[in-house]
Amino acid sequence: MRPRILDEYHESRLAGHPGRDETQRAIQRLYHWPGMNKDIKTYVRTCLVCASEKRGAPQGAAPQRPHVPEQPWKTISLDVLGPYPETKEKNRFVMVATDLFTKWVEAKPTQKSTIRSMIQFLEEEVFHRWGFPEQIITDNGPQFRSNVWRQYLTRQHLNHFTAPIYHQRANPVERRVQELKKVLRTKEPRERWDQHLSEALYNLRTRTNAATGTSPSELLLGHVLPRPGDWAVPPEAQPPTPPPREDRVRRARDRQVVYQRRLFPRPREPQLQFKRGDQVMARNHQPGHPLDKKWTGPHEITRKLGESTYELDRDGLLLPFHLDDLRPAPAARTPGPSPWRRRLGGRRRGNHPGAGVVQCSAAQ
Numbered sequence: 001m002r003p004r005i006l007d008e009y010h011e012s013r014l015a016g017h018p019g020r021d022e023t024q025r026a027i028q029r030l031y032h033w034p035g036m037n038k039d040i041k042t043y044v045r046t047c048l049v050c051a052s053e054k055r056g057a058p059q060g061a062a063p064q065r066p067h068v069p070e071q072p073w074k075t076i077s078l079d080v081l082g083p084y085p086e087t088k089e090k091n092r093f094v095m096v097a098t099d100l101f102t103k104w105v106e107a108k109p110t111q112k113s114t115i116r117s118m119i120q121f122l123e124e125e126v127f128h129r130w131g132f133p134e135q136i137i138t139d140n141g142p143q144f145r146s147n148v149w150r151q152y153l154t155r156q157h158l159n160h161f162t163a164p165i166y167h168q169r170a171n172p173v174e175r176r177v178q179e180l181k182k183v184l185r186t187k188e189p190r191e192r193w194d195q196h197l198s199e200a201l202y203n204l205r206t207r208t209n210a211a212t213g214t215s216p217s218e219l220l221l222g223h224v225l226p227r228p229g230d231w232a233v234p235p236e237a238q239p240p241t242p243p244p245r246e247d248r249v250r251r252a253r254d255r256q257v258v259y260q261r262r263l264f265p266r267p268r269e270p271q272l273q274f275k276r277g278d279q280v281m282a283r284n285h286q287p288g289h290p291l292d293k294k295w296t297g298p299h300e301i302t303r304k305l306g307e308s309t310y311e312l313d314r315d316g317l318l319l320p321f322h323l324d325d326l327r328p329a330p331a332a333r334t335p336g337p338s339p340w341r342r343r344l345g346g347r348r349r350g351n352h353p354g355a356g357v358v359q360c361s362a363a364q
Helices: 002-010 020-028 036-045 048-053 115-130 147-156 174-185 190-205 216-221 245-263 338-344
Strands: 075-081 093-099 105-110 135-138 159-162 279-283 295-304 309-314 317-322 326-328
Touching: 002 020, 002 036, 020 036, 048 295, 075 115, 075 174, 093 115, 093 174, 105 115, 105 174, 105 190, 115 147, 147 159, 174 190, 190 216, 216 245, 279 309
Parallel strands: 075 135, 135 159
Antiparallel strands: 075 093, 093 105, 279 295, 279 326, 295 309, 309 317
16 A cells, blocks of 8 residues: 555646655645654655656766877867858868867868768868877767768778767867857858958967867977067067977976866866766757756666766767766666565565554644
């Protein structure tokens, strides 16, 4: 009888999944049994519907410990922006590659966002110009799960890493992408956005970066990209000659370490950790309907990808998720009424469905 009462006052259509306190108040009006409050608390805590929709207990944000690249063009990121309004040249996308060390950005407008067009962009705008990197970071788009992409990575001896989906804080180049978008929004006319891209790149390459303490052009090329009329400035008024490349790289590396320590002064372990096989709920960032649940699951953790990143099986698709977008799934309830009846003792009346439950009058 206890499971039936709990179901009626929490999960039935007329109950509507209230919280623990409201469920307890409703049941107490008519029923009482030993350990009732504990049973209600356990029942509500293990409700999958509530775990999918309600906020749940506060969960501290996972710590950030960014990795500082050691050399220019050793680690790059690849992003695809769009689709944007089609231009006169039929362009709708922007492919963006960023060197994580110098913050130098390469970008190109394209008509399509296929994996073959991305490979062509990488070879023409990055690899054949700056050399082949050791690592490439991308999102988890379908293009980067294709066999064509995997085979290309193998042929070129490239290591591929994916950033957790829907988690911009964990993407090491999100700031560069946002800056590029912001600069493009300042250009007019907007319908010719692809014609403004090269000028936007000049803007980004000449701006001093807070992490490196210098502009991408100074760090990578050893000088600031000249502006119109700069060649007419007398030599004595010119800025001092930058140090040699080895010194520039060393200074930028040291400065980025200090910069990251200032942003994240106290490394700590994540308050919440999972292991392979754990069942979790995943935040639903793209609901198909306004009334879809905020969390989906339970999903199984298949492996740990990093300190705060996990791969989970979401409906047969293996996807990387950041710890901030995961929380433990409610413990599965033992089927049948036996867990509730066991507490009634070994007397014969314990086999009666109403044993141990006292129904109170409204006056009580």
